Amino acid sequence: MTATNLTTGRRVGTRPEDEKYPIARSVGYGLQHVLSMFGGVIAVPLIIGGAAGLSPAQQALLVACALFISGASTLLQTLGVPYFGSQLPLVQGISFASVSTMITIIVNHGGGPKSLGVVYGAxxxxxxxxLIVAPFFSSIVRFFPPVVTGSIITVIGLSLLPTAAGWITGQPTITEAGKTVANPEYATAGNVGLGMLTLAIVLVLSKIPILSRFSVLLGLAIGTIIALFTGQTNFSAVGQSAVFAFPKPFAFGLPTFDFGAIVSMVIVALVIMVETTADLLAVSEIVGTRIDSRRVADGLRADMLSSVVAPVFNSFPTTAFAQNVGLVAISGVKSRFVVASGGAILVILGLFPVAASVVNVIPQPVLGGAGFVLFGTVAASGIRTLLKADFRDTNNLVIVAVSISMGAIPIVASGFWTHFPSWFVTIFSSGISAASISAVALNLFFNVFRPSAPPQPSGLAAAPPLQVSDEEIEVLSHGGGFNKGQPDTAAIRIINERDQSHDDASK
Known part of the structure; x- marks a missing residue:
């Protein structure tokens, strides 16, 4: 049963997320979602394309495919099919969590388009x-409390900062006539100035309320226009791209499978699932709808299915975008169909390579200036998550200290693991893999497997700045749920039974 609200003109269903607006309004609201996450989506393929040494045309293809996959996965998450999709207003985009691991895999396999095959296989x-562990994830997520996820997310941001700096300075050497020579354009005042000017523009725009959510996107546009006048970019390559083209499957060759790369990427997948779980719980509370373990599992399956399909269309793992969860809260527009319209816009953009080629003319110094904000924000979000950890216990300080140190080794000493087996190098040369393994293992050692430890970690966290609480995980794992952010009847029964058992044990 649905009814029409005569004041707003929208159709209201039995759940808040099922509200339907007129088409024009839905598209307008959906476009706002696209603009708020567009910079994050295009950044990942540009980073990976640069790391792999792809040509501008190949990088434009990666951008187009990222837009296409982000749109398709958003449609799956919001509209849903049996067993796949939470049917909540969640925007899916290409995950930053996988970037440092993918760069490590590319470097360890010689770069170039063929190295992408190893990435895609992993x-x-x-x-x-x-997909296999999604129904049981409420048990796995217990091993990712704030002290673990905060350390991992901080390392993700730190490991990306050298990429931003490299975009501005360029490489210190280049190859000419088969010889390696010094790069005369390395760290020139013009390139560094353009990068810092772009950073300043982003910061100024962030102070303007009406523009703050689009500050990175507008900073990229303004920086590119300035570069056009200073002769640091041109649009000649735009006309060489096709106006319309469906993404070609496996455009860079068939995937190949490497053990070390797979282990590293499985760790990344678990981190992404923690992030998505937190976003699912957060958006359900904002929307005021019920979510239970089945719905969480459906959302995670949509996330992982999109990640499985993404390499077929030359793209990378997807995740729920936290910034769009915030946009739902700010705008008050809770309809999943509005977000689905944003997904449709992304699909359309992905089908027009000429649009992707326009993005690809952004000069690297401009990308670097914006990258300092994007990547630094990731690190800051990790620090914010760490604030939820209990540091009165000195062991948590040790966990954070060692985990971040292990994650920073590939940044400060890239050849540290050179003489170890290749599979080991692939795993531990990735900052996120090294930090994840260290943080989880140390948390088990200090906070779980000790005589005085409780049976479960006390705080359970996920994507910044969100947290999956111990109570939420216990309720979901026992078949309960939440309605409008509050425990439902089944959940209250589970909590009461737990409290009663604790009282009996204390007696």
Whole structure:
């Protein structure tokens, strides 16, 4: 049963997320979602394309495919099919959590388009593992309390900052006539100035309320226009791209499978699932709808299925975008169909390579200036998550200290693991893999497997700045749920039974 609200003109269903607006309004609201996450979506393929040494045309293809996959996965998450999709207003985009691991895989396999095959093979296997564990994830997420996820997210941001700096300075050497020579354009005042000017523009725009949510996107546009006048970019390559083209499957060759790369990417998949779980719980509370373990599992399966399919269309793992969860709260527009319209816009953009080629003319110094904000924000979000950990216990300080140190080794000493087996190098040369393994293992050692420890970690966290609480995980794992952010009848019964058992044990 649905009814029409005569004041707003929208159709109201039995759930808040099922509200339907007129088409024009839905598209307008959906476009707002696209603009708020567009910079994050295009950044990942540009980073990976640069790391792999792809040509501008190949990088434009990666951007187009990222837009296409982000749109398709958003449609799956919001509209849903049996067993796949939470049917909540969640925007799916290409995950930053996978970037440093993918760069490590590319470097360890010689770069170039062929190295992407190893990346894609690892993503496919990791996605399949994610699909298998999705129904049981409420048990796995217990091993990712704030002290673990905060350390991992901080390292993700730190490991990306050298990429932003490299975009501005360029490489210190180049190859000419088969010889390695000094790069005369390395760290020139013009490139560094353009990068810092772009950073300043983003910061100024962030102070303007009406523009703050689009500050990175507008900063990229203004920086590119300035570069056009200073001769640091041109649009000549735009006309060489096709106006319309469906993404070609496996455009860079068939995937290949490497053990070390797979292990690293499985770790990334688990981190992504923690992030998505937190977003699912957060958006359900904002919307005021019921969510239970089945719905969480449906959302995670959509996330992982999208990640399995993404390499087929030359893209990378997807995740729920936290910034769009915030936009739902700010705008008050809770309809999943509005977000689905944003997904449709992304699909359309992905089908027009000429649009992607326009994005690809952004000069690297401009990308670097914006990258300092994007990547630094990731690190800051990790620090914010760490604030939820209990540091009165000195052991948590040790966990954070060692985990971040292990994650920083590839940044400060890239050849540290050179003489170890290749599979080991692939795993531990990735900052996120090294930090994840260290943080989880140390948390088990200090906070779980000790005589005085409780049976479960006390705080359970996920994507910044969100947290999955111990109570939420216990309720979901026992078949209960939440309605409008509050425990439902089944959940209250589970909590009461737990409290009663604790009282009996204390007696």
């Amino acid at each position: 993503i496919i296997v990791a996605g399949v593992v994610g």
